[in-house]
Amino acid sequence: MRRIDKIIVHCSATPEGRHHTASEIDAWHRDQGFRCIGYHYVVLLDGKIEAGRAEAEVGAHCTGENSHSIGVCYIGGCDKSMKPKDTRTEAQKKSLVSLLTALKEKYPDASIHGHREFAAKACPSFDAAVEYAGIGLYVEVTENDNFVSVDEQFELPETENILEEIPNLKEMLSEHEAGETPSNPSAWGCLPLLLLL
Numbered sequence: 320m321r322r323i324d325k326i327i328v329h330c331s332a333t334p335e336g337r338h339h340t341a342s343e344i345d346a347w348h349r350d351q352g353f354r355c356i357g358y359h360y361v362v363l364l365d366g367k368i369e370a371g372r373a374e375a376e377v378g379a380h381c382t383g384e385n386s387h388s389i390g391v392c393y394i395g396g397c398d399k400s401m402k403p404k405d406t407r408t409e410a411q412k413k414s415l416v417s418l419l420t421a422l423k424e425k426y427p428d429a430s431i432h433g434h435r436e437f438a439a440k441a442c443p444s445f446d447a448a449v450e451y452a453g454i455g456l457y458v459e460v461t462e463n464d465n466f467v468s469v470d471e472q473f474e475l476p477e478t479e480n481i482l483e484e485i486p487n488l489k490e491m492l493s494e495h496e497a498g499e500t501p502s503n504p505s506a507w508g509c510l511p512l513l514l515l516l
């Protein structure tokens with residue numbers, strides 16, 4: 320497995336409320352001359368997490384950062400007139416926390432960022448670095464009442480239950496890392512590319 324020191328959050332730059340899937344993004348990226356979807360995971364409007372490129376493969380989502388990062392994309396990120404807007408549904412917010420928590424467990428040295436930190440873009444239309452700063456920083460609360468958990472400080476949702484709500488998430492991540500063929504189509508076995516959103 321390659322070294323991962325960043326997890327980078329993106330939006331699909333599509334209008335609020337419009338449903339799209341990982342295989343559609345795969346088709347768009349191919350239409351633009353790329354060999355396949357550039358992201359490793361896609362979070363749909365209903366919170367469903369779809370696998371994109373295998374984690375072991377270099378993604379194509381953030382120029383200059385692809386070789387050592389994982390790319391996560393939520394569907395949306397624009398209002399109806401295509402201006403940047405944080406359009407995440409409650410289900411997407413929850414799934415993003417679940418996915419990022421699982422990825423942080425897997426790559427504890429990786430930091431979480433928004434694409435905008437590396438490019439002159441609005442993507443992902445919210446401040447991912449600030450919002451997700453507390454993910455993975457869990458401190459046990461012991462007998463000392465003054466010792467506040469980091470999750471509490473950042474007011475994260477209850478992460479313990481979150482991973483259970485998507486029971487197959489961890490299995491999905493570990494299978495996906497190995498580059499095994501997902502159930503979903505054409506997107507796999509691609510070469511690294513430079514990109515895009």
Ligand SMILES: [Zn+2]
Nearest residue numbers: 329434442516
């Ligand atoms: Zn992006």
